[in-house]
Amino acid sequence: MSELNDLYQEVILEHNKNPRNFREIETATRTADGNNPLCGDALRVYVEMDGETVKDVAFKGSGCAISKASASMMTQTVKGKTRAEAETIFDEFHKMVTGELDAETDENSLGKLKIFAGVLEFPARVKCASLSWHTLHAALNEEAEVSTE
Amino acid sequence: MTAVKKMSSFDVNKVRADFPVLAQTVNGKPLVYLDNAASSQVSNLVIERGAKYLAEEHSNIHRGVHYLSQHATSAYEAAREKVKRFINAPSAKECIFVRGTTEGVNLVAYSYGRKFIGEGDEIILSQMEHHANIIPWQVLAEEKGAKIRVIPMNERGELIIDEYENLLNERTKIVAVSHVSNSLGTINPVKEMIATAHKFGVPVFVDGAQAVPHFPVDVQDLDADFYTFSGHKMFAPTGSGVLFGKKEFLNKMPPYQTGGGMIRTVSFEKTTYAPIPEKFEAGTPAIAAGIGLGAAVDYLNSIDFEAAAKYEHELVEYATERLSAIEGVKIIGTAREKASVLSFTIENVHPHDIGTILDQQGIAVRAGHHCAQPVMQFFDVPATARASFAFYNTHEEVDKLADAVQKVIEVFA
Numbered sequence: 001m002s003e004l005n006d007l008y009q010e011v012i013l014e015h016n017k018n019p020r021n022f023r024e025i026e027t028a029t030r031t032a033d034g035n036n037p038l039c040g041d042a043l044r045v046y047v048e049m050d051g052e053t054v055k056d057v058a059f060k061g062s063g064c065a066i067s068k069a070s071a072s073m074m075t076q077t078v079k080g081k082t083r084a085e086a087e088t089i090f091d092e093f094h095k096m097v098t099g100e101l102d103a104e105t106d107e108n109s110l111g112k113l114k115i116f117a118g119v120l121e122f123p124a125r126v127k128c129a130s131l132s133w134h135t136l137h138a139a140l141n142e143e144a145e146v147s148t149e
Numbered sequence: 150m151t152a153v154k155k156m157s158s159f160d161v162n163k164v165r166a167d168f169p170v171l172a173q174t175v176n177g178k179p180l181v182y183l184d185n186a187a188s189s190q191v192s193n194l195v196i197e198r199g200a201k202y203l204a205e206e207h208s209n210i211h212r213g214v215h216y217l218s219q220h221a222t223s224a225y226e227a228a229r230e231k232v233k234r235f236i237n238a239p240s241a242k243e244c245i246f247v248r249g250t251t252e253g254v255n256l257v258a259y260s261y262g263r264k265f266i267g268e269g270d271e272i273i274l275s276q277m278e279h280h281a282n283i284i285p286w287q288v289l290a291e292e293k294g295a296k297i298r299v300i301p302m303n304e305r306g307e308l309i310i311d312e313y314e315n316l317l318n319e320r321t322k323i324v325a326v327s328h329v330s331n332s333l334g335t336i337n338p339v340k341e342m343i344a345t346a347h348k349f350g351v352p353v354f355v356d357g358a359q360a361v362p363h364f365p366v367d368v369q370d371l372d373a374d375f376y377t378f379s380g381h382k383m384f385a386p387t388g389s390g391v392l393f394g395k396k397e398f399l400n401k402m403p404p405y406q407t408g409g410g411m412i413r414t415v416s417f418e419k420t421t422y423a424p425i426p427e428k429f430e431a432g433t434p435a436i437a438a439g440i441g442l443g444a445a446v447d448y449l450n451s452i453d454f455e456a457a458a459k460y461e462h463e464l465v466e467y468a469t470e471r472l473s474a475i476e477g478v479k480i481i482g483t484a485r486e487k488a489s490v491l492s493f494t495i496e497n498v499h500p501h502d503i504g505t506i507l508d509q510q511g512i513a514v515r516a517g518h519h520c521a522q523p524v525m526q527f528f529d530v531p532a533t534a535r536a537s538f539a540f541y542n543t544h545e546e547v548d549k550l551a552d553a554v555q556k557v558i559e560v561f562a
Contacts (some may be wrong), residue, residue: 039532040517042531060498066501124504
């Protein structure tokens with residue numbers, strides 16, 4: 001069960017139960033919808049930009065523990081960052097969960113997001129972990145929706 | 150649900166030995182394969198028959214004058230005869246080989262639908278259909294200006310038959326309904342539904358994908374006008390499947406796909422078509438898969454399929470009993486007549502997480518909307534976890550499933 005424990009770590013289970021920034025932003029300047037039609041995960045990411053800075057970011061929707069925890073931690077991570085910084089983290093996160101970046105040895109700014117490295121052992125779940133990030137990326141680039149099927 | 154568990158005389162261990170895939174371990178645990186509604190496993194008989202074809206008989210069928218081609222043709226046509234007897238079709242010519250249920254629906258919607266369904270006509274479907282038995286009709290309805298009417302279901306996941314009867318009228322051109330729901334396991338009373346439709350002169354198309362692997366089906370007894378099913382859900386390879394159609398319909402339907410093998414004569418001015426079944430079988434088919442389907446029928450005939458069906462039914466009842474007893478588990482689909490499928494949710498746990506944790510225990514289930522989003526909407530769930538049984542599953546496997554579900558609840562507590 002060690003791999004399973006890698007995936008369902010306390011932090012992930014806790015964010016699943018109490019997702020942060022799980023709300024709408026009425027003054028959002030950008031929103032995007034993310035869907036994973038295979039498992040029915042659907043979320044909307046709200047971003048309020050102040051110039052080039054992510055002033056506020058939040059999400060609503062339904063999904064599995066991995067996608068919800070990932071979305072929750074995504075909002076915590078990018079809030080207050082510049083758009084360019086957020087895009088860098090998106091890129092690193094994406095590389096980490098697809099095995100292109102080793103979060104332990106390669107230089108990165110992922111911080112506590114490293115716990116999602118465990119998803120690598122669960123190929124069917126990579127899309128769950130990355131859905132919110134793809135949706136954020138779409139919102140930052142003013143695309144309306146993204147699908148990870 | 151019966152309180153007293155009857156053990157039938159069916160020898161499950163003997164049957165399990167015929168399915169080599171079941172003997173492996175997954176994630177260090179013995180495989181518990183409970184995803185039979187998606188694809189069932191194949192027996193040695195089917196594997197060996199397919200290998201023999203590829204090793205000794207492979208050649209293109211029909212029109213060949215050489216030894217191998219004649220051999221392949223007779224093996225392929227023998228499979229059609231086996232299928233005919235298996236579903237008690239009046240004639241093997243009425244058994245069209247298709248690549249699966251999806252193609253069976255598309256064939257009828259495209260060919261029968263485009264010729265006989267027009268503006269203002271109505272097509273009756275049910276709330277519990279698989280997307281494969283919705284979308285082809287929807288595309289047809291959009292193209293023709295026809296209307297889709299939907300038979301509603303109740304909270305148990307049973308069709309409301311009174312409502313069905315109210316939907317039938319002189320504008321109804323076809324009823325397309327599943328014999329067994331893939332997401333709920335409900336066995337629909339298709340024989341009665343067909344009789345009712347026939348009173349209105351309306352033909353009925355039955356999606357039998359989830360029925361044929363689980364109990365004997367007799368298309369003449371049902372009086373089905375069309376009946377389709379997939380090989381890969383009935384212990385045969387993917388790429389095999391059957392569309393049964395009454396010849397009075399098939400004969401007046403135009404071809405679905407055109408090309409080689411389905412013609413009588415061709416010139417640039419005019420083509421005349423071959424009779425059924427070839428009219429609907431353009432191009433080289435999945436020959437090995439078709440022969441494998443015939444072998445799967447041989448296998449089912451060899452094990453006393455009725456006893457197997459009875460055993461499997463008891464197993465599903467036992468699984469229902471075990472999972473229902475776990476606090477936080479909700480069974481989705483509690484019809485009085487059910488086959489194979491046990492869909493469930495766990496409070497505060499997404500089905501995808503259930504699927505991953507069960508997989509770590511070696512248990513294969515499916516998590517998702519099961520290509521039946523209208524069913525998910527009806528029960529107001531984004532998805533379910535679905536355990537689906539075959540006659541080679543055991544009571545011990547059900548116990549493992551129940552234990553693993555308990556574990557899921559502990560992880561998320």
